[in-house]
Amino acid sequence: MTGRRATGSLSERKATCRAGSNIAFIKYWGVADGAEDLNIPLNNSISMTLADAHTTTTVAWNDSACLPGDTVVIDGVQLEGAPAERVVAHLDRLRALAGVSDRARVVSNNNFPMASGIASSASGFAALTVAGAAALGLRLDATRLSAVARQGSGSASRSLFGGFVEWEQGWEREVSVSNSLLDSRSVAHQIHDDEHWALRDVIAIVSTGAKRVSSSGGHRLAATSPFSAARTASVGAWLDTVRRAIAARDFSLLGPVLEADALAMHAVMMTSAPSLLYWQPGTLEVLQAVRAWREEEGVPVYFTIDAGPNVHLMCEADAAAEVERRVGALPAVQRVLTSGPGTGPQLLDGHLF
């Protein structure tokens, strides 16, 4: 992260941050019993921070006499209801840390469609945490910011770092969970920087509609699936394989595990009560195509899927143009967005208002 650049008049303190989304190789799906509000995950997860799918957020804090309440505008639309409350709850965390009652004006832009399986909550809560804390003059390192961001959205804890990142579950070794905002047991750390391995996430967008059940709702349902315990029992070995594959830049070791955990997570989603079915017909069309290209034509590409219908095709940089060409030609695919690994959050000099 770059140095603090909060600007504004005496009564208004403002900062702007751009944070990358991330794509998980081993997923976060399900929160630990008794720690639902803290987003303590069932298992460690590993992701790649994305350079080209990001959120830019400006936060301006004003004395509560100047602003009657918080306002949040994302991609030009003012948030209301539950989505607004979720952001206000995060602003409350920052207010509590700084010991202030100031109100915030938040304006945020994504360069990709929100709520469709590209993790806008990861980049969104990372950018909100960094900009909000900087504008309040809070001096927190990336680990502490990761703990705060986690409480807004679990996957946001990983977007506090660039490159290849692991989020430690961190809790099972402890007898009781502390509700301190800065409790930094369950936080992310960088395992390799963004220059370590030129992987590409070729995102096949088959639907841009908002999903009906947000991932934050889904995490609480995971425990109702009979397959959740089976998945977490497998994850330890998968994490180990993914760590080794990334360290050795071994794509043929990484790929099968990516698919295995994405499918295991979706099996948990489909079999929770109520059942969550994020896939659309286009999702399956892309999955079948990826398997056929790889198995019949030797194209080195594997898929992963988040909580939405869109498919992330992972490949190395030298295969990206071929994968983009093939996936862009599928009838179900509306748009293709490609990203390599990116850096951690950056504070910017230019503000959105």
Ligand code: PMV
């Ligand atoms: O951070 P959340 O609550 O949006 O959860 C993200 C969950 C997945 O994207 C499906 C998996 C992951 O680890 O990113």
